Every structure is written in C-alpha cells, then in structure tokens.
Amino acid sequence: MIRTLQLALVTGLVVVPLFAQGAATKTAAQGKSALKEASKKSAAAIDPAIGYLHLKGQFADLPEAGADLTSLLMGGGGGKPKGFYDLIDQFEELVYDQTTKQVLFDLSGAVGMNNAQMAEVDRALRKVRKSGKYLVAYLENAGSGQMQIASMCDRVLLADMGGVEIPSASMSVMFMKDALDLLGVKMDVVRCGDFKGAVEPYLLSSMSKHLRKHYEDMLEKMNAAVVNRIATGRKMASAKVRGMQAQRLFTAQEAKAAGLVDDLVPWVGAKRALKKVMGKQDMRFRDVMHQKSKKKSVNFLTMMTNLLNPKTEETKIEKGLVVLHLSGQIVDGTSRVAGSIVSGPVVKQVRELVKDKDVQGVVVRINSPGGSATASEAILLALKELAEAKPVVFSMGSVAASGGYYVTCIGRPIFAEAGTVTGSIGVFGMKPSLGALMRRVGVREEIIGLDSGAGFMSMENIWTDDQRAVMQNNVNQVYDRFTAHVSASRKIPVADVLKIAGGRVWSGEQAIANKLVDKVGGLDAALAMVAKEAGIDDEFEITHLPSPADMFSSLVGDMMGVKALLPGTALQLVARRAGAFEPALRILLDALEGDRPTRVWAMMPEGMVFR
Secondary structure, three states, X not given: OEEEOOEEEEEXXXXXXXXXXXXXXXXEEEHHHHHHHHHHHHHOOOXXXXXXXXXXXEEEOOOOOOOOHHHHHOOOOOOOOEEHHHHHHHHHHHHHOOOOOEEEEEOOOOEEOOHHHHHHHHHHHHHHHHOOOEEEEEEEEEOHHHXXXXXXXXXXXXXXXXXXXXXXXXXXXXXXXXXXXXXXXXXXXXEEOOOOOOOHHHHOOOOOHHHHHHHHHHHHHHHHHHHHHHHHHHOOOHHHHHHHHHHOEEEHHHHHHHOOOOEEEOOOXXXXXXXXXXXXXXXXXXXXXXXXXXXXXXXXXXXHHHHHOOOOOOOOOOOEEEEEEEEOEEEOOOOOOOOEEEHHHHHHHHHHHHHOOXXXXXXXXXXXXXXXXXXXXXXXHHHHHHHHHOOEEEEEEEEEEOHHHHOOOOOOOEEEOOOOEEEOOOEEEEEEEOHHHHHHOOOOOOOOOOOHHHHOOOOOOOOOHHHHHHHHHHHHHHHHHHHHHHHHHHOXXXXXXXXXXOOOEEEHHHHHHOOOOOEEOOHHHHHHHHHHHOOOOOEEEEXXXXXXXXXXXXXXHHHOOHHHHOOOHHHHHHHHHHHHHHHHHHHHHHHHHOOOOOOOEEEOOOOEEEO
C-alpha cells in the first residue's frame, strides 16, 4: 500500500457527472505516481460504465486470519471481517481513476463499522466527490450505518417497501449483582475512582445516578458526530435530524417526505432501480471493488487440518512506515491470542521495530477497552523505547480507554475521532467469593497455610480488613503510577489530572477539551505527521502489523467469549447480548485461577453500542 503527501492537479480533463446539472469539476490526484497514472488514463477512451460497489459486512482495522467460529456457529458461513483500510484504499483509487465518472453504492446489506471508521469513510468519500465523481446510494432497510454512508452521496434511492432507522447513541451495560446474589456469589472489589463503571455491575443492582449522568453527557457528544454527518449530507439542520432520532423508524414514504432520501424505487435491487430512475435500460455497470479469489468452503476435515497444523504468514516489512494495531483486551502472557493484546508478543514485536532499519516511523492504532495494568505498563515501556528511536504517533479507533489510554502516555501526539471513547483513568482489583454457593451444593474449602496470607484468594471467603487494606494499597499505587504517566506525558499537573480521572470516560471531543488527546483525525492524519517527522516528503510504503493470527489462535480467542458457546440462529440475539459479559468472564476466570492474586485491572465496560 502506498500513501503520498504531495498534491498535484490533473489538468486537461473535464468530468461531467451523468446526473449532475451544475458546472464541471477538475480532478485532483495525489503524488507523482498518481499524476502519472491519471495522465495515462486521461489519454485513454473513458469507459461509460457506472462504477458499482456493494458495501456490506463487518469491517475490522486488521482482520484476523482463519474461519470465524462465532459466525460459523451462528449460521453465517464462517466468514471473517473485511479489511477496513483495504476499503479506504479502494476509495482512494476512485479519486485517481479517470475512467469512472459515477459510482453506485449498493447499501442493501448490513454495514458493520464503528464510529471512528465511519468518520474516516466520510473523509474518504468527500475526496471522491471532490474529484468529480457523482455518487448514488441504494437502500432497502437502512440502519444508522447505511444512512450515514448514503448521506455522503449525491443522490439516495430507497426501496418503496423499505424503511430507515436512525437511532440516537445508546449504551448498554449488564448488571449482574442480583444474579450473583441468587447464585451465592459475592464480589470483593477495591478501586480508585468513583466513576469506574467496570465494577458497578458487580456491586449495584442498577447504575448510580452520577455515572448515568456522566455517560449521558458523553453520549450527547458522540451522537452529535452522527447527527452532523447526516445533516450535512442531506442539507438540513442538525436540530431536525436530532428530532428525527426520537421517532427513530421511518417508512419509505416518511423518509422521502422528511428529506432523508431523494427517490423511492421498486424493490428490484440497486442496478435495476437506477436504470428505472434514469429511464436507461442499456446502462452498464463495472464492479470497482477489488476482485478476490473465490472463498473455499470450510468443512470439518479442513477445519481440523488447519487446527492441527496452524500456519501464519509473516508480513514482510517494506521500507517506510508501520501501522501497529493494538486491538482487544490487554492481557499478560507470552503467547499470542487472536482478539487480545498479549503483552509478551507485543513487547517483542515493538523491540523488533526499534532494531529494523527499514522502519522509518510507526503509527500505533489502538482499539482497546484496557485490561491488565501490568501488561499495559510493559507495553508502555516498550513503546517509550520505540519513540526514543523513531517517530511515533497514536491513532485511536472506536475505543482507547483505561489500559488502552495508559499505553499512549509516552509524550507523543495522539489523534482521535470525535466519537472515540477514551479516558477511563482508573483502576480496580476484584475477587469472587463463592462461599454461599459452595454451601448450597455441599462443598467446603480447607486452606492449610503458615499465615493469614494463605487465604488471600480463598474461593469461599471475602477479604478480611487487613487483606482488603493490602489490596487497596496495591490498587492505589497503580493508580498513582497511571496518573503520573498522564501528568508527565500530557504536561498536566497531577491535581488537574485527578479532576478528569477517577474512571471518567470521555468522547474524543471531550478528551481534546480535557487535554488528553491532541487532535481530531484518523489514520491518514497520523501517518502524515509521522512521515513529516521522519523526513519523508513524497511516497512511502505502509506495512500493517501484526501478521494475521493462525486459525488455531483465532479459535482460542473466540472460545474465550460466550458468543461462541451459543450455536443456532435462534440464539443470535442472545449471543449478541451475551457479548457484554465477556470482560466479566475474563476477570472472573482469571481471579478463580488464583495464580495472580494481586492483579489490578485498568479496564472499562465494553457495552457501548450504537443502534
């Protein structure tokens, strides 16, 4: 993949959109290679076919290799998420492609993108439109994701039996205290920060008023980005779109009357619908998505062969910049697990980047709600070594909170999107006590030790006052270290850090106001900054790391989640809801193992959803 920083103007080529009635637009291309390629295409005969792009499925910043067990069990055929930055590259190619004048976006399927990704799509499609392309969107039953992308287009078609759903931002958190009480399980918790929402589900039956108010303020900021995107694209007031969110559901006729779409068409598919609207049955279409090899079916024998003989293709680092993806929960360990940020392998890879002479700079892309404090510290120290050797910039995705924010505290620039969830500067320690449950089933634990410390992680008993004091002291020290890292890296007095810490979660926009983040921007902005600092003023190669995990690692990572244990399409909804329990299960299982009785967590709830 190649990015360029120079801007050049392609002259002598006028592009007139098929559906536009206004003035023609000259086309801009980026970099010397793009200019040369565009010049070749401008001399060639322009293909009058309409570009066609069927945008559907789940998109991940760095998709893992192997079959997706969850999708397979849910009846989804074992497909895996698509590469989000592969899609962004395709949008950039449209900017340079002088043979394509119009593009039809087929949005008839579900589009899974988080808020940070949606912001990057917005910027990419603005460039496509600015290059003279005319974009048309086709919708059937549109959710928030499809409607946001459609709003980035010049014209929107909606199937007349379809509808539009534009919900406001919402957050879902599962509270488990009452269920734990019924089971006879008591959670012992020590924490720093009254706003540490990751522990409330274990301590309270419902959310505290002060935490609810804090989350509502954050959601207002995050929701504003979605509202403004739709309002700007559809040329209406933000207040009007915000009012529409209260109604949420719109029939096709209501959506057209409200100005959300331009035309109602028969439910005949994107291509036929456009032909009917334009009255041109001889329209030709050309798929502008990259053609990929046909998927092979995943049968039981193939799956078992891959499990027993896992293979991982190592990504060769080209001379240029590296995007290091840190995605998932942060955990201690020495072996890589798909879907988690395991400290050992990450530290090893960072140290290899320090030594690799072909690496001129690194963007660390973070999508993480946090996790183990010790693992976060190990990764922070490795990244600090990297920053001393080479330019480093952080790019926050949908969430970079708690431990995910901790690792950024090395004094380097941080980019976030307006809808990024970040902050959550707070820590906690937790131990489950199963005494009541054990008595109900006739089980008793006997501990033989030399002192009271032997019962520190007893499964049957809660902490004694002395043990709780020891654990609280441990948590306090980690919290002091966390806030000290923030103070030093962000150049904020510790007293001021404490005012915005305590577990408080912020949107990207709020984080900038609180000086926790530097700028609003996506991966491209971070890459441009690193390239400039590295002295690269022209073209550069980009390598995305780590290499995709093998199928066995993917299976292990998926089996750690509850979703993989709920087969059958009838349980899809239950499985989606059960995903909110994954962080809780990880903490509970870790505590029950008892190998790390003093583990401290820097983690926020993963229940943030947009519908």
